[in-house]
Amino acid sequence: MIDSLAEISAAVQRISTLARVGDLATPATGLGRWNVRDVVAHLGGVHRWAARVVATGSRDGPGFTKSKLDGAELCDWFDEGAMHLLSTLQTADPDAPCPNFNPGSPNTNAFWIRRQTHETLVHCFDVERALAKPSPIAAEVAADGIDEYLDTFVRTRGKQTLTAPLRLTTTDHPASWVLAPADRSGRLEINSPEEPEPWAEIAGPAMPLLLVAWQRISTNDAEIKVSGDHAVAASFRPF
DSSP states (O other), rough: OOHHHHHHHHHHHHHHHHHHHHHHSOOOSSTTBBHHHHHHHHHHHHHHHHHHHHTTOOOOOOOOOOOOOHHHHHHHHHHHHHHHHHHHHHOOOTBBBBSSSSSOOOOOOHHHHHHHHHHHHHHHOOOOOOOHHHOOOOHHHHHHHHHHHHIIIIITTTTTOOOOOOOEEOOOTTEEEEEEOOOSSOOOEESSSOOOOOSSEEEOHHHHHHHTEEEEEESTTOOOOOEEEOOOOOOOOOO
16 A cells, blocks of 8 residues: 655655755756756645645635745745645545546545655656656556556546557556547547557556656656557657
8 A cells, every 4th residue: 555645755855855955957857948946846836735725625726836936945945835735634534525626536635645646756756867866666656656647647638649549557566557549539548448459558667657658758768668559659648
């Protein structure tokens, strides 16, 4: 069983430590023009937003905003937000009602606990890759991250370009997903009851596969194997 609060706590500690001793102007690979400061400023805003939604049980009010602070002030602000998020989630009943932004997912606090776990872990990877060696993400946690990513950012978004069924498979954890174009343009079906035979497969350990999904690394990574129709695999554009 995943200890979400422990995962968040460990990740924010690593981010805070590196941000305080590293160069915040270091580019964050794979995130366009963003640097480490941008990642920390963004994540701190997301933490505050999620904590407010869970604490109030409402999505009323502004969304998350990226801090304009820098240096030690930014790090202090980030730490305060992370601790507030953790204390809020610690006392939150996972099964209690709470609205979210993902159509079709359960409107409970559990959504936010899971979302903040993977939001924090992926951005921890961003900071660590820029300033140090990335920490491993356990296979069970990374596989859950893939599942959460597909449900939250693929299933309900309308910009998918996959041309034929594709399987994603973790090789160090018993998890697999079949994605297929839906009847509605730009949408995908994930593990539908009529699961079609995949035309292609992208496989690898759960952490690298999670990073492929989040476009942090490419399918050319040494730990990732693409089989079947490579054009189909290449047509999957996350987000």
